[in-house]
Amino acid sequence: xxxxxxxxxxxxxxxxxxxxxxxxxxxxxxxxxxxxxxxxxxxxxxxxxxxxxxxxxxxxxxxxxxxxxxxxxxxxxxxxxxxxxxxxxxxxxxxxxxxxxxxxxxxxxxxxxx
Amino acid sequence: xxxxxxxxxxxxxxxxxxxxxxxxxxxxxxxxxxxxxxxxxxxxxxxxxxxxxxxxxxxxxxxxxxxxxxxxxxxxxxxxxxxxxxxxxxxxxxxxxxxxxxxxxxxxxxxxx
Numbered sequence: 001x002x003x004x005x006x007x008x009x010x011x012x013x014x015x016x017x018x019x020x021x022x023x024x025x026x027x028x029x030x031x032x033x034x035x036x037x038x039x040x041x042x043x044x045x046x047x048x049x050x051x052x053x054x055x056x057x058x059x060x061x062x063x064x065x066x067x068x069x070x071x072x073x074x075x076x077x078x079x080x081x082x083x084x085x086x087x088x089x090x091x092x093x094x095x096x097x098x099x100x101x102x103x104x105x106x107x108x109x110x111x112x113x114x
Numbered sequence: 115x116x117x118x119x120x121x122x123x124x125x126x127x128x129x130x131x132x133x134x135x136x137x138x139x140x141x142x143x144x145x146x147x148x149x150x151x152x153x154x155x156x157x158x159x160x161x162x163x164x165x166x167x168x169x170x171x172x173x174x175x176x177x178x179x180x181x182x183x184x185x186x187x188x189x190x191x192x193x194x195x196x197x198x199x200x201x202x203x204x205x206x207x208x209x210x211x212x213x214x215x216x217x218x219x220x221x222x223x224x225x226x227x
Binding site: 004006033035040041042044045048050054058062088092094096097098100101102103104105106107108109 | 124146148150155156157158159160163165201203207212213214215217218219
């Protein structure tokens with residue numbers, strides 16, 4: 001099956017620990033994205049990558065880091081500097097950059113930090 | 115399930131009725147729009163899209179209408195079914211955004227059997 005996988009579905013961490021969320025796609029898409037979703041709010045862009053070995057900050061990048069060493073993988077690290085890390089995290093990919101290119105989403109990872 | 119629908123506008127319809135979900139977008143120069151459906155605990159799923167050079171587009175049981183004059187987008191679902199119950203998001207692609215989408219907050223659709 002082609003698609004985007006995120007693992008794990010649920011993740012629990014203690015405050016002060018870094019945690020890395022996995023995102024893999026086998027759609028051969030160039031662009032990948034990370035979003036954060038909080039109850040009652042729309043998706044907010046954390047980081048995006050248009051090509052391997054390149055990525056840009058989105059609207060809420062503080063406290064997060066990413067890497068794009070392979071086309072199919074775009075892991076997100078939630079660092080201890082992120083003040084409110086508990087949220088639902090969504091990864092997406094698209095064939096390229098520009099209008100008319102929909103984004104395909106993974107199933108999400110629910111992160112709870114206590 | 116996930117609480118993504120918490121505090122969202124809610125539309126409640128009877129099974130078999132038509133549903134209309136509305137969205138006001140922010141940038142008058144946006145040239146591409148998408149409607150997504152998100153079921154509880156899952157990622158958003160593409161429903162239908164429309165470019166700014168169109169004012170209507172139809173899919174299977176769904177129709178999207180675009181009114182650029184008032185920056186308004188609507189999603190019409192015909193013969194709504196219980197499986198349509200979800201949160202629906204609109205997204206716009208503003209110019210010079212490098213393909214990045216801006217998402218609305220969503221509307222929760224509840225279908226009563």
